[in-house]
Amino acid sequence: MIDWLRRRHAEPSVLAEPSVLAEPSVLLAGREIPIAIRRHPTARRMTMRLAPDGAEVRITLPRWGRTAEAVEFAESRRGWLEAQLAASAHASAPPAPGGSLLYRGEEIAIAWAETAPRRPALDGGAIRIGGPAENLAPRLRRWLEGEALALMGQDLVAYCAAAGQALPALRLSRAQRRWGSCAGDGTIRINWRLVQAPDSVRRSVVAHEVAHLVHFDHGQAFHALLGEIFEGDIKAANRWLREHGRSLYARFG
DSSP states (O other), X not given: OEEEOOOOTTOOOGGGSOGGGSSOEXXXXXXXXXXXXXXXXXXXXXXXXXXXXXXXXXXXXXXXXXXXXXXXXXXXXXXXXXXXXXXXXXXXXXXXXXXXXXXXXXXXEEEEOTXXXXXXXXXXXXXXXXXXXXXXXXXXXXXXXXXXXXXXXXXHHHHHHHHTOOXXXXXXXXXXXXXXXXXXXXXXXXXXXXXXSOHHHHHHHHHHHHHHTTOSSOSHHHHHHHHHHOOSOHHHHHHHHHHHGGGGGTTTO
């Protein structure tokens, strides 16, 4: 993400801007990429990032910001955006021999050899796997899901102990929009894709759902309990999910 610190208090209002800028875009690597502009009442600077799937450039403006200035900003940073676009295309590629896998916030190399054991195994900074290359992706996904269940199970034990709660049933979720949920019967579901996120991010979601075992709303008591049982920076974890969460869907959908 890039910040632009320039501020112009005397700019004309947004309503006075030319209509030709209603759907702005920027040319990146021969493609017209749309620019999605959001004005935030408390923003003090202009910020820019590329969507995880490379589908759009997202720019947040202070309320006094102008669309023309946002387009100028994107064009002035075309080189940076094109580098991000190239990285996005690489990150969205399905797992393949010689590629990489996202695991606990780190890229790990896929060390494939047809004659190696079919069962994936971590070996230093790589995951070693054999068997047919054509079904590599589903086998790696199953391995990630197994890792997710084990890690989240450990998280659940720790946070239930901290909250003084009995250990509930844990299920993996494949939801497209939710990271976690706590059912009326106490069953906790956590999105398996969080095994790809940094540990603190995954753990923040588990802690969040454990807090819901005690408080079903998001009131003051809920946040107080979450702050007691979660050892990390909950705001930083939430910010990571807002900014990078959709990237966890890139390789496996």
